[in-house]
Amino acid sequence: MGSFPSTLTSVPSYWPTVSFSLLLLGQILSIPCYFFVGYHIIFEKSSRKALHNHVIVILLFYNFLGITFDLSLTLDYDRVGYVSLFSPTLCRFWQLVDNGIWYGGIYLMMWASFERHILVFHSNFVRTKRQLLLIHYIPLIFFALYAPLLYIYLIFFYPCDEDFDSTVDLCGGMCFYATIPNWFLVYDSFVDYTIPILLIVVFSITLLLRFIRQKQRLQQAVTWRQCRKMTIQLTLVSATYLMFDLPYVIIFLVQTCGYPDFGSNVIMPYIGDLTFVPAIVLPYATLMALPGLKQKLRNLFFWKRHQRQIVPLTTRT
Known part of the structure; x- marks a missing residue:
């Protein structure tokens, strides 16, 4: 993912199989959790209205x-060695999701990590409709749409000669x-x-750290459990x-500073595909923070018999 330099190096013969198996297992286990958590947030009124869940939904x-x-x-590419469903349209959307949507998720996570400071420690900043618009909704919309819209333009509308290759991951590099000017590549790597x-x-x-420091004060408030x-x-x-x-970021920064081979032989071959891990973990982290979900999840797997109430014959009409 992204536009970072890469170096082809020798890796243990077993690693591609291990990486493939772990990612496939994580994908299979995470998809039902995505549906379960998403359904709860969207159709549960209290969860849908909670401000901290708006960024989580996107x-x-x-x-x-x-x-x-x-x-x-x-x-699929790792399994067969080529893009089996190859077509220019598929390649463009694959590049869009791998770059624009992925960068969009990182921007949203950055905003969520900052907005939590406001919601936990400065909730009075989002009391009025005007405050909600300026502090909550406008930043949320900006960080959600900036990267996808940027890459929609770059992939679908930027004038360049496309040359997709079915034998290369992501159908090759984006044209x-x-x-494009070199300054944008630097901008893309650092800012995005x-x-x-x-x-x-x-x-x-x-x-x-702030939460631990102010735990005693928050514990006296009604919102302690939600803040936690x-x-x-x-x-x-x-x-x-x-x-x-x-x-991955540390390696890139060191390589940019004049050490192009730093980390390539040890870390780079193992880190690339593992950038999918945050997406695999996200629904489980959300599951733990939403009220009532754990009990509902238990009820899906452990069906409890309900005792039938037998009405005596003498009370029947």
Whole structure:
């Protein structure tokens, strides 16, 4: 994903099979959870109206596209060695999901990690309709649409000669790379990926520290349980970005500073596909933070018999 330099290196023969199996298992297990959590948030009135769930709904949708469309095509390519459903239209949408939608999810996660500070510690900032519009809805719409709209233009409308290749992952590189100014490539690497990932880490760690520091004060408030769940949810999702995206960012930054081979022989072959992991973990982190979901999930798997009430014959009419 993204526009980072890569170096082909030798990896253990078993690693592609291990990576493929883990991603496939994660995909199979996460898809039902996406449906379950999404249905609950959309059709449960209290969850649908909760401000902190608005960004989660869009984030779930974006990552669901990544899990079902992008990851499926990636796994199929890894399995057969070519794009089996090859067509220019498919290639364009694959590149859009792999870049525009994926970057959009990162921007949304960055905004969610910042907005949690407002919702947990400064809820008075979103009391009025005007405050909600300026502080909640406008930033949410901007961060949700910026990257997808940018890549819709670059992939579908930017003037360049397309040359899709069925033997290359993602049908080859996006054609605008050949003619677009170099400053945009730098901008794309830093502004669309590196900086948001670093900000996710910073905002999430500071939120956790502030939460621990003010735990006693929050515990005296009615909203203590909800604040705790919002913090746990964000911490779990952010931890996956910390584990699987931050090393990639660090490698890129070091390589950009003049060490192009740094990390390529050890980390780069193992990190690329694992950037799907945050999308696999997201519905489970959301599941843990939404009220009543765990009990409903148990009821799906453990059916309880309801005792029939037998009405005595003497009371019947």
